[in-house]
Amino acid sequence: MNKHYSMVGHRIGRLVVIEELPSVKIGDTRASRVRVRCDCGTVKDIWRATIRNGNTRSCGCLRAERYRAQNPDGLNERELAARRQRRRQDRLKSSGTDPAAAKLARMKW
Numbered sequence: 263m264n265k266h267y268s269m270v271g272h273r274i275g276r277l278v279v280i281e282e283l284p285s286v287k288i289g290d291t292r293a294s295r296v297r298v299r300c301d302c303g304t305v306k307d308i309w310r311a312t313i314r315n316g317n318t319r320s321c322g323c324l325r326a327e328r329y330r331a332q333n334p335d336g337l338n339e340r341e342l343a344a345r346r347q348r349r350r351q352d353r354l355k356s357s358g359t360d361p362a363a364a365k366l367a368r369m370k371w
């Protein structure tokens with residue numbers, strides 16, 4: 263009754279499988295999950311399939327770390343989006359797409 267080999271102890275990137283969880287029924291198929299512990303200490307349940315396709319390598323902390331490196335101010339996604347939006351509007355204004363600004367620019371000449 264040992265249909266699949268145990269993944270306990272298996273390491274994928276930062277994650278180590280610490281427990282196999284009972285499979286769950288999703289529609290007509292069954293999917294199994296494993297409990298993993300990340301090097302950062304986070305314990306998380308993930309789909310066995312996601313491990314096997316190699317897309318999952320951390321609990322999300324890798325992405326968070328990369329994100330922090332690019333974003334030292336610690337802004338969240340929404341703040342960053344708002345900042346990008348403001349920059350876009352500023353660019354629009356200074357590039358003269360705004361009729362009033364374009365008029366002003368022409369007056370200078």
Ligand SMILES: [Zn+2]
Nearest residue numbers: 300302321323
């Ligand atoms: Zn982690």
